[in-house]
Amino acid sequence: MKNIKRIVVVDLLYLGDLLFAHPFFEGLRELFPEARIDLVANSNFSEIMRVNPNLDHVYSYNKNWTTARSYKFAKKLKMNNYQLGINIHGNWRTALLLKLISADKSIGYGGKGRGIFLDEQVEKNISSHMIEFYLKFLNQLQQSQLLKKYFQNKKIEFDNSRESYPVLRVDEIYNRSAAKKLKKIGLDEKFVVLNSGGSWKTKRWPEEYFAEIADQLAEKGFRVLFVGGPSDTERVSYILNKIENKKMVYNLSGKTSLLELAAVLKKARLVISGDTGPIHVAAAVGTNTTAIFGPSDEDKYAPRGRGKNILIKDVDLNCRPCGEHECPLEHFKCMRELSPKMVVERIETEGMIG
Numbered sequence: 571m572k573n574i575k576r577i578v579v580v581d582l583l584y585l586g587d588l589l590f591a592h593p594f595f596e597g598l599r600e601l602f603p604e605a606r607i608d609l610v611a612n613s614n615f616s617e618i619m620r621v622n623p624n625l626d627h628v629y630s631y632n633k634n635w636t637t638a639r640s641y642k643f644a645k646k647l648k649m650n651n652y653q654l655g656i657n658i659h660g661n662w663r664t665a666l667l668l669k670l671i672s673a674d675k676s677i678g679y680g681g682k683g684r685g686i687f688l689d690e691q692v693e694k695n696i697s698s699h700m701i702e703f704y705l706k707f708l709n710q711l712q713q714s715q716l717l718k719k720y721f722q723n724k725k726i727e728f729d730n731s732r733e734s735y736p737v738l739r740v741d742e743i744y745n746r747s748a749a750k751k752l753k754k755i756g757l758d759e760k761f762v763v764l765n766s767g768g769s770w771k772t773k774r775w776p777e778e779y780f781a782e783i784a785d786q787l788a789e790k791g792f793r794v795l796f797v798g799g800p801s802d803t804e805r806v807s808y809i810l811n812k813i814e815n816k817k818m819v820y821n822l823s824g825k826t827s828l829l830e831l832a833a834v835l836k837k838a839r840l841v842i843s844g845d846t847g848p849i850h851v852a853a854a855v856g857t858n859t860t861a862i863f864g865p866s867d868e869d870k871y872a873p874r875g876r877g878k879n880i881l882i883k884d885v886d887l888n889c890r891p892c893g894e895h896e897c898p899l900e901h902f903k904c905m906r907e908l909s910p911k912m913v914v915e916r917i918e919t920e921g922m923i924g
Contacts (some may be wrong), residue, residue, distance in 0.1 A: 585847030644670030748833030
């Protein structure tokens with residue numbers, strides 16, 4: 571393939587993973603400056619990718635669709651006549667979806683027999699941060715036999731040793747909308763954000779700890795704002811009921827779109843959260859973050875951005891990171907041993923509040 575004008579990338583992973591792929595898309599645009607580059611993303615998070623300047627079209631795929639609806643979606647995309655299909659997710663669903671989209675040539679992560687749906691399979695070995703993992707794919711892409719003619723006279727080395735990070739640009743329309751929502755709840759100055767959600771139960775810091783840290787921050791004179799999606803509202807209500815100093819605490823959980831959330835987080839002094847989407851959004855807009863890591867592997871998933879990003883983890887616990895959705899030892903020490911007092915002392919030492 572010497573001339574590539576239409577490319578589709580499939581990635582149905584979570585919000586943080588999509589943000590980690592930002593440097594990948596920047597590099598892909600560098601490799602294919604004249605091509606149309608489209609993305610198929612999880613419909614829960616696709617909104618955040620529509621502001622990425624390196625993508626031409628973002629298609630939302632709903633993972634709850636029936637097989638018939640998924641087939642119809644893929645056949646519609648097939649009409650775009652893609653010359654190159656790229657799978658950076660690498661599960662069965664994305665493998666089948668890309669096959670049905672029927673790009674002229676396809677390359678990506680296979681494994682467990684999924685390589686039969688690709689023209690060329692790339693080795694999937696996650697031994698670094700996800701950002702470097704995706705950048706490595708760009709180097710592997712340039713070694714592809716399928717694309718030998720295209721890269722014959724031009725190659726770009728993507729240096730995995732330098733720390734890359736996502737940059738999320740928030741349009742003024744979302745900044746204005748976020749400012750309006752903050753004003754409506756009476757919050758118009760610098761504040762600390764707490765995000766209590768998490769895609770796994772084990773990623774969530776205990777509810778009572780969020781209530782305790784909200785009170786501790788309020789005692790120090792900081793206004794505290796809770797954020798989250800619709801699925802977090804019940805949990806946040808439970809936490810709010812446990813907080814004593816309610817006058818200093820505000821709530822926008824379930825009341826913002828993803829891009830409005832990004833605009834809110836951009837205005838924050840600091841964001842405190844477990845390893846979940848909003849902490850990565852905060853880092854991507856340049857806000858300082860404190861990420862509480864339990865079962866997740868911080869070497870692969872630590873937030874990155876131009877602000878200051880610190881980690882809170884139990885360094886003495888040898889059973890973490892386990893990557894499990896339920897605690898295999900049923901003690902949940904990786905989160906329970908990280909007390910609110912410990913977190914506040916750390917962010918004070920780091921000069922993140924004061």
